[in-house]
Amino acid sequence: MVTSIGIVGLGLIGGSLARRAAARGYEVLAWNHTPRPYEAARRDGIQCVETLEGLAQARPELLILCNPLKAMPSILARLAPAIDPEATTLSDVGSVKGMVREQVSQAGLSGCYVGAHPMAGNEHSGFEASDPALYDGALWAVTIDAETEYRRFLAVARFITNGLGNELIVLDDATHDRAAALISHMPHAVATAMINELCASPERNIAAALAAGSWRDMTRVALTDPNRTRAMIDEDRANVEVLLRNMAARLLAFANDLHCADDLHSTDDLQHDDGLHDDAEATIAEFFSAGQSFRDFKAQTAQGAQALRGVQAAQGAALVARTGSTENENQRQGDTLDIDPACWQSELLESAKQGERIARFLDDHRVAIRRQPII
Amino acid sequence: MVTSIGIVGLGLIGGSLARRAAARGYEVLAWNHTPRPYEAARRDGIQCVETLEGLAQARPELLILCNPLKAMPSILARLAPAIDPEATTLSDVGSVKGMVREQVSQAGLSGCYVGAHPMAGNEHSGFEASDPALYDGALWAVTIDAETEYRRFLAVARFITNGLGNELIVLDDATHDRAAALISHMPHAVATAMINELCASPERNIAAALAAGSWRDMTRVALTDPNRTRAMIDEDRANVEVLLRNMAARLLAFANDLHCADDLHSTDDLQHDDGLHDDAEATIAEFFSAGQSFRDFKAQTAQGAQALRGVQAAQGAALVARTGSTENENQRQGDTLDIDPACWQSELLESAKQGERIARFLDDHRVAIRRQPII
Numbered sequence: 001m002v003t004s005i006g007i008v009g010l011g012l013i014g015g016s017l018a019r020r021a022a023a024r025g026y027e028v029l030a031w032n033h034t035p036r037p038y039e040a041a042r043r044d045g046i047q048c049v050e051t052l053e054g055l056a057q058a059r060p061e062l063l064i065l066c067n068p069l070k071a072m073p074s075i076l077a078r079l080a081p082a083i084d085p086e087a088t089t090l091s092d093v094g095s096v097k098g099m100v101r102e103q104v105s106q107a108g109l110s111g112c113y114v115g116a117h118p119m120a121g122n123e124h125s126g127f128e129a130s131d132p133a134l135y136d137g138a139l140w141a142v143t144i145d146a147e148t149e150y151r152r153f154l155a156v157a158r159f160i161t162n163g164l165g166n167e168l169i170v171l172d173d174a175t176h177d178r179a180a181a182l183i184s185h186m187p188h189a190v191a192t193a194m195i196n197e198l199c200a201s202p203e204r205n206i207a208a209a210l211a212a213g214s215w216r217d218m219t220r221v222a223l224t225d226p227n228r229t230r231a232m233i234d235e236d237r238a239n240v241e242v243l244l245r246n247m248a249a250r251l252l253a254f255a256n257d258l259h260c261a262d263d264l265h266s267t268d269d270l271q272h273d274d275g276l277h278d279d280a281e282a283t284i285a286e287f288f289s290a291g292q293s294f295r296d297f298k299a300q301t302a303q304g305a306q307a308l309r310g311v312q313a314a315q316g317a318a319l320v321a322r323t324g325s326t327e328n329e330n331q332r333q334g335d336t337l338d339i340d341p342a343c344w345q346s347e348l349l350e351s352a353k354q355g356e357r358i359a360r361f362l363d364d365h366r367v368a369i370r371r372q373p374i375i
Numbered sequence: 376m377v378t379s380i381g382i383v384g385l386g387l388i389g390g391s392l393a394r395r396a397a398a399r400g401y402e403v404l405a406w407n408h409t410p411r412p413y414e415a416a417r418r419d420g421i422q423c424v425e426t427l428e429g430l431a432q433a434r435p436e437l438l439i440l441c442n443p444l445k446a447m448p449s450i451l452a453r454l455a456p457a458i459d460p461e462a463t464t465l466s467d468v469g470s471v472k473g474m475v476r477e478q479v480s481q482a483g484l485s486g487c488y489v490g491a492h493p494m495a496g497n498e499h500s501g502f503e504a505s506d507p508a509l510y511d512g513a514l515w516a517v518t519i520d521a522e523t524e525y526r527r528f529l530a531v532a533r534f535i536t537n538g539l540g541n542e543l544i545v546l547d548d549a550t551h552d553r554a555a556a557l558i559s560h561m562p563h564a565v566a567t568a569m570i571n572e573l574c575a576s577p578e579r580n581i582a583a584a585l586a587a588g589s590w591r592d593m594t595r596v597a598l599t600d601p602n603r604t605r606a607m608i609d610e611d612r613a614n615v616e617v618l619l620r621n622m623a624a625r626l627l628a629f630a631n632d633l634h635c636a637d638d639l640h641s642t643d644d645l646q647h648d649d650g651l652h653d654d655a656e657a658t659i660a661e662f663f664s665a666g667q668s669f670r671d672f673k674a675q676t677a678q679g680a681q682a683l684r685g686v687q688a689a690q691g692a693a694l695v696a697r698t699g700s701t702e703n704e705n706q707r708q709g710d711t712l713d714i715d716p717a718c719w720q721s722e723l724l725e726s727a728k729q730g731e732r733i734a735r736f737l738d739d740h741r742v743a744i745r746r747q748p749i750i
Contacts, residue, residue, distance in 0.1 A: 119587055139584060169584055179582040182573060183590040190565060191593060193625040195666030197618065198557060204750045205730045207554040208672065209514060209544055212494055215558040217592040218566060223670050226663035237633045243572065244630040248623040250568040255619040258612045288601035291570030295598050297583065355580045375579045 002155050002163070003027055006060030006088070008052065008075060010037045013093055013121060014066025015130030019044045020164055023132050031055040033067070037127035056082035062159060064116070065092035069235060072100060076107035085112035089152040093118055095180065096235045097143040098173040114156045115143035117176065118166070123224070139357065140168040141176050144345055153344075158361050167357040167370065170348035181239035188229045189244060191222035250287075257283045293375045300373035339365045377530050377538070378402055381435030381463070383427065383450060385412045388468055388496060389441025390505030394419045395539055398507050406430040408442070412502030431457035437534055439491070440467035444610060447475060451482035460487035464527040468493055470555065471610045472518040473548040489531045490518035492551065493541070498599070514732065515543040516551050519720055528719075533736050542732040542745065545723035556614035563604050564619060566597035625662075632658045668750045675748035714740045 007018045007030040014030070015037065022028040022045040029047045031054070032038070038048040049055040056063065056079050063083065067075055072094070083090065090113045094100045097115045104113045120138040122129075140160050144153055153170075160168050171179075198204050221229070233240050260280035337356070340347055348358075355372040362368060378401060382393045385407040397403040397420040404422045406429070407413070413423040424430040431438065431454050438458065442450055447469070458465065465488045469475045472490045479488045495513040497504075515535050519528055528545075535543050546554070573579050596604070608615050635655035712731070715722055723733075730747040737743060 119585060141585060169581065171581065175578055175581060176585075178576075179578050179585050182576060182578075182582045183586040186572075187569065187589050187593045189629060190569070190622075190626065191589075192663060192666060193622055193629065194562065194565070195669045196625060196662065197561075197621055199666050199669050199750060201553075201557060203550055203554050203557075203728065204669075205747070206544065206546065206550060206727055207557045208669070208750055209727070209730070209732070209747065210494060210516060210551075210554050211558040214562050214566075214596045217595050218562045219669075220592050221589045222666060223673055226667075226670075230659070230663045233633070237636070241630045241633045244626045244633075246572055247565075247568055248626040248630070250571060251565065251619045251623040251626070254564060254568065255616045255623065258608070258616045258619075261612070284605070287571065288567060288605045291567060291574050291597060292601075294570045294574050294579075294583070294594075295601075298598055352581055352584070353578065355584070357584070372580070372584065375574060375583055 002061040002159050004029065004058075004060040004062075005159070006030070006055050006058065006063040007046075008055065008063065008065045008079075009033070009067035010041055010046075010127045010130070011066065011068075012125050012127075012129050012134070013118070014064075015041070015127040016120070016132055016134040017064065017066060017093070017118075017164075018046050019130060020132035020135050021159075022046050024163060024165075026159075026163065027060075029055055029058050029060055032127075033071070040127060052078050053082040056084075056088070059084050059087040061088065062155060063088050063090050065090070065094070069094050069096070069100070070231070072103050073106075076103055076109065080107045080109060083109065083112070085109065088112060089114060089155045091116050091156050095232065097141075097171075097176045099235055101143070101145070101173050110147065111149075112152065114148060114152050115173065115176075116156060116160070117141045117143070117180075118160075135164055135166055138166050140166055141171050142168050143171050143173050143176050144348075145172060146345065148345065150341060150344055154361075154364060157358065161358060161360050161367075167359050169352035169357055170345075171352060172345075172349060175349070177236055178239050181236050181243055185233050185236045185240045186243040186247065188221050189233055189240060190247065191219050192226070192229065195219050195222045253283070254287050256280075257287070297373050297375045304373060335369050335371065336362060337367050337369050339367065341365065377436040377534050379404070379433075379435040379437075380534070381405070381430050381433065381438040382421075383430065383438065383440045384408070384442035385416055385421075385502045385505070386441065386443075387500050387502075387504050387509070388493070389439075390416070390502040391495070391507055391509040392439065392441060392468070392493075392539075393421050394505060395507035395510050396534075397421050399538060399540075401534075401538065402435075404430055404433055404435055407502075408446070415502060427453050428457040431459075431463070434459050434462040436463065437530060438463050438465050440465070440469070444469050444471070444475070445606070447478050448481075451478055451484065455482045455484060458484065458487070460484065463487060464489060464530045466491050466531050470607065472516075472546075472551045474610055476518070476520070476548050485522065486524075487527065489523060489527050490548065490551075491531060491535070492516045492518070492555075493535075510539055510541055513541050515541055516546050517543050518546050518548050518551050519723075520547060521720065523720070525716060525719055529736075529739060532733065536733060536735050536742075542734050544727035544732055545720075546727060547724060550724070552611050553614050556611050556618050560608050560611045560615045561618040561622065563596050564608055564615060565622065566594050567601070567604065570594050570597045628658070629662050631655075632662070672748050672750045679748060710744050710746065711737060712742050712744050714742065716740065 004027040005021050007014050010018060010030055010032040018028050018030050029049055030041060031049045031052050041048055090109055092100055093116055095117060101115060104110050118138045118140045120134050142157055157168060160166050198207055201207060257280040260276055261284060355374045356369045358367045359370045360368040380396050380401045380403050382389050382405040385393060385405055393403050393405050404424055405416060406424045406427050416423055465484055467475055468491055470492060476490060479485050493513045493515045495509050517532055532543060535541050573582055576582060632655040635651050636659060730749045731744045733742045734745045735743040
């Protein structure tokens with residue numbers, strides 16, 4: 001069981017993590033690129049170290065990189081000669097995983113590395129904005145590859161679940177980065193394109209006057225610092241590129257269908273066009289029904305969350321053992337999963353795809369899971 | 376001055392409008408396709424009429440169509456022989472204006488018609504959900520064409536401002552429908568395409584697990600009844616088609632720039648590619664800066680709204696006379712505008728494009744306006 005944690009970078013994410021770990025009884029050591037937050041951090045029980053090399057040489061069992069991604073190569077280069085990879089497992093909280101693993105590998109540290117990405121954050125930054133509660137209810141993605149040692153995965157995953165009280169899913173880097181592009185990086189680009197479209201319109205002031213909730217919600221993320229958005233997309237650009245091409249194709253196909261259906265509204269006396277018209281109407285119908293499983297999922301998740309709160313309030317969050325009969329019941333029941341050491345990577349990746357989350361380690365090879373509805 | 380109002384359709388929008396008008400001292404008559412809401416409506420001082428023809432024959436000074444758009448042709452056909460166009464000005468609250476004017480024209484009623492569209496509503500429906508406060512702070516678009524008689528515009532516009540206490544902008548149908556497509560109908564299609572993209576991904580459950588605020592906000596409108604969204608887009612399809620093509624082109628161009636910049640990251644030893652790379656970097660920078668005037672506008676509007684609340688609280692919403700020196704000051708100051716009877720249409724359209732809103736009629740040819748920041 002891990003008892004000592006090293007944190008590189010005491011910003012919003014690293015500071016909140018350090019404070020949460022310290023509050024939960026871990027020995028927490030930290031280094032920051034300036035000593036500015038040290039006085040406040042020490043009051044929270046965090047041992048602040050003067051140099052990055054000194055932090056590595058203190059041999060924490062887990063060393064978690066919470067620095068900005070752009071500082072990653074230089075920090076890894078400084079850590080490489082100082083870290084004891086036998087004693088220390090290296091992790092990070094970066095929002096892209098493939099790029100970080102490549103940088104870790106270039107620094108010769110891939111043998112002791114397990115990636116991680118907590119779904120936590122807000123619009124603030126710096127240790128002064130940090131809060132251990134930032135991680136309340138946060139889901140972590142833990143990223144592994146075929147070379148990842150189970151004992152190192154266990155160190156990171158137990159810390160997240162049993163230590164921090166969070167849930168996690170296990171992913172490979174490519175899956176993580178594609179999923180992040182889909183639900184965050186691509187939407188940021190789409191929102192930016194939408195405000196660009198408005199600004200290019202001669203009627204932009206009228207449009208803005210008529211704008212209501214749909215416009216406000218769909219462009220909110222385009223209002224944040226465009227340099228930050230640009231950096232985020234840049235770090236995951238290959239995945240974003242593919243998704244933007246997909247989205248462009250979807251919008252263009254729908255525009256074509258609207259055009260065909262429109263043409264035929266005005267020329268419905270032309271018998272030979274009816275097939276084209278019917279095709280367009282059918283694909284328009286398909287455009288509006290294709291996402292129904294996501295609508296159902298959202299409705300179920302909302303119900304599930306409500307029910308879960310009710311169950312937890314009434315009975316405490318008791319976890320019941322997985323049996324054949326509960327397999328297809330609902331996500332409110334906790335289940336357990338036995339991890340096979342021979343194929344743990346593929347087993348846990350598949351579990352994530354099935355909407356399961358690891359809630360707690362019961363022993364080294366047995367976890368409590370919580371099931372979400374399936375899309 | 377208008378004193379009697381006829382309302383066709385006592386749903387959420389029509390019911391709330393009828394109740395607000397009655398509460399503000401108007402004589403309100405109403406007809407609904409079923410008499411179900413009549414008992415409740417009568418308690419709110421609304422005179423309910425048994426037939427649509429009877430409502431028209433009562434000769435209200437304003438007759439406002441608040442029925443669903445799909446019922447418009449049949450309602451107009453029934454009204455045409457019953458209405459007295461000398462006594463009654465016809466209006467509506469439909470969310471598309473070109474289509475309604477065409478239907479009004481086909482019914483032979485264009486001579487007495489002035490279009491209107493209040494920016495009000497919520498996710499509920501029916502008279503039981505109606506609330507006079509639904510119109511609090513609502514902006515109306517009033518739509519006119521070259522044939523619109525000023526006295527009829529005045530009847531509708533005075534009712535909205537001095538009567539209901541709302542602000543308005545004056546638009547032609549095409550401008551209204553293009554603006555509505557830009558800030559509502561096109562975004563609904565984009566949100567739908569985004570959930571379709573998620574559902575088509577083999578990693579949809581993982582993506583949904585990692586989804587946070589940006590995904591939630593950008594897909595919220597895709598969760599509402601897809602048949603309603605489909606009808607809305609269908610009614611404004613020509614404008615939506617153009618905007619979807621524009622958006623597809625923007626996303627594709629950005630994808631191409633990401634691709635070029637990406638290629639060159641990995642082959643930056645090739646001297647002859649540097650120009651292409653620099654071009655891509657420059658257009659990527661342009662992609663993120665093109666919407667800056669909208670970001671500034673939102674920041675100013677937020678400040679303005681905050682300041683306006685402060686000013687109103689401290690001094691009441693006093694409106695000061697327009698002078699040369701206040702022209703470029705800020706939107707918190709109210710101004711007046713003299714309406715020239717010779718060119719009132721173009722004058723009021725231009726005023727809307729400049730971010731001005733009509734707040735109140737001071738006399739038949741003089742209005743108090745409120746200026747918004749300009750994008």
